[in-house]
Amino acid sequence: MESNENPLDELVVFFKALADGNRLKIVGLLAQRPLSTEQLAVILDLKPATVSHHLSKLAEAGLVQTHTESHYKVYELQADALHAMAKRLLAEETLPDAASDVDVDAYDRKVVADFSKRDGRLKEIPAQRKKREAVLRHILAEFRVGRRYSEKQVNDVIGRFHEDTATLRRELVGYGWLKREEGVYWREE
Amino acid sequence: MESNENAQAELVTFFKTLCDENRLKIIGVLAQQAHSMEELVSILDLKPVLVSHHLSKLTEAGLVRACTQSGCRVYELHTDALHAMSKRLLAEEARPNAVAELTEDAFDRKVMVDFLGRDGRLKAIPAQQRKYNVVLRRILAEFQVGERYSEKQVNAIVKRFHDDTATLRRGLVDLGWFKREAGIYWREE
Numbered sequence: 001m002e003s004n005e006n007p008l009d010e011l012v013v014f015f016k017a018l019a020d021g022n023r024l025k026i027v028g029l030l031a032q033r034p035l036s037t038e039q040l041a042v043i044l045d046l047k048p049a050t051v052s053h054h055l056s057k058l059a060e061a062g063l064v065q066t067h068t069e070s071h072y073k074v075y076e077l078q079a080d081a082l083h084a085m086a087k088r089l090l091a092e093e094t095l096p097d098a099a100s101d102v103d104v105d106a107y108d109r110k111v112v113a114d115f116s117k118r119d120g121r122l123k124e125i126p127a128q129r130k131k132r133e134a135v136l137r138h139i140l141a142e143f144r145v146g147r148r149y150s151e152k153q154v155n156d157v158i159g160r161f162h163e164d165t166a167t168l169r170r171e172l173v174g175y176g177w178l179k180r181e182e183g184v185y186w187r188e189e
Numbered sequence: 190m191e192s193n194e195n196a197q198a199e200l201v202t203f204f205k206t207l208c209d210e211n212r213l214k215i216i217g218v219l220a221q222q223a224h225s226m227e228e229l230v231s232i233l234d235l236k237p238v239l240v241s242h243h244l245s246k247l248t249e250a251g252l253v254r255a256c257t258q259s260g261c262r263v264y265e266l267h268t269d270a271l272h273a274m275s276k277r278l279l280a281e282e283a284r285p286n287a288v289a290e291l292t293e294d295a296f297d298r299k300v301m302v303d304f305l306g307r308d309g310r311l312k313a314i315p316a317q318q319r320k321y322n323v324v325l326r327r328i329l330a331e332f333q334v335g336e337r338y339s340e341k342q343v344n345a346i347v348k349r350f351h352d353d354t355a356t357l358r359r360g361l362v363d364l365g366w367f368k369r370e371a372g373i374y375w376r377e378e
Contacts, residue, residue: 008210008213008214009210011207011213012208012209012210012213015204015205015207015208016204016208018200018204019201019204019205019207019208020201021197021198021201024197024200024201025197029298029302032299032302033302035302036307036308036309038305038307038308038309038310039301039302039305039306039307039309041309042301042305042309042327042350043298043301043302043305045327045330048309069307070307072307072308074307086275086276087275103232103234106231106232106234107224107227107228107231107232109231110231129259129260129261130225130227130228130261
């Protein structure tokens with residue numbers, strides 16, 4: 001498998017290679033020992049051309065490798081590739097890699113755009129929870145982490161978006177995104 | 190081997206589900222947090238019908254499940270299923286080594302693997318009856334039920350497997366799978 005490929009393409013090629021009953025059987029047989037196309041054709045009762053096709057798909061995915069043994073092409077399972085890919089699948093922290101080129105903030109941006117007027121102020125506070133959260137995250141971004149704000153300062157920031165500062169301030173605190181202690185507010189994290 | 194076939198069909202479905210770029214992206218996005226349909230539509234910039242189609246495929250494969258989070262229907266990654274499947278993939282590959290657990294089907298395959306040369310022909314005729322039967326069954330599969338063969342035709346087919354056509358031909362007749370009358374052979378059943 002070429003390493004300069006997009007990781008997503010690589011995964012698609014890998015899963016495509018395994019998404020076939022005959023190819024899974026070939027993988028199972030090659031796990032026992034290396035075999036030639038002719039041997040696989042007899043064992044699986046398939047045409048040699050069909051076996052060759054499946055082997056080329058597996059080779060593309062880096063799952064088999066070939067060498068020549070007295071005029072016969074012999075295929076060997078690349079167990080390492082199989083294990084490496086299965087581990088990648090197991091590792092939760094690498095899963096989001098599949099979405100590395102995906103814009104997870106797109107939804108928030110759409111909601112904020114839908115609810116904002118030309119001047120950047122909110123037309124209204126969204127009633128639906130998911131949408132309201134998107135708007136709150138948008139307002140929260142105006143607060144600097146580490147800085148402390150008085151209630152008046154908080155209201156000034158929120159007031160740029162909507163006059164109902166009390167509701168929005170309470171929501172921000174309710175979600176735990178804004179902390180409050182003795183009349184002082186700050187953004188966590 | 191019905192359970193074997195079922196297990197394999199399940200693996201094929203699993204891999205088929207994963208060999209799609211958009212579904213991999215959904216998995217990647219859901220690996221970070223649960224999302225509603227609407228959010229996924231914006232994040233992936235896809236038509237709602239498409240997202241719903243992919244989600245139903247992922248749900249069918251047990252990779253994603255719908256749940257309700259404070260009144261909102263969201264989809265979450267079913268990581269247990271993902272882990273279980275990955276582990277099975279590795280187990281599947283390791284299984285042929287566990288001789289004690291060999292199914293009849295796997296035994297047949299192992300005999301063929303052991304007795305076939307690189308050219309796909311028999312290296313030797315097995316001495317052990319159980320193994321001999323496996324080989325004969327495989328040769329028998331080359332003959333069509335209902336068709337009649339002259340001895341010359343039988344030999345030509347048997348010769349693809351081994352030069353000692355007389356022994357193998359007799360073997361087929363002795364097992365009663367192959368009938369002979371007045372120099373004509375046919376497969377029973």
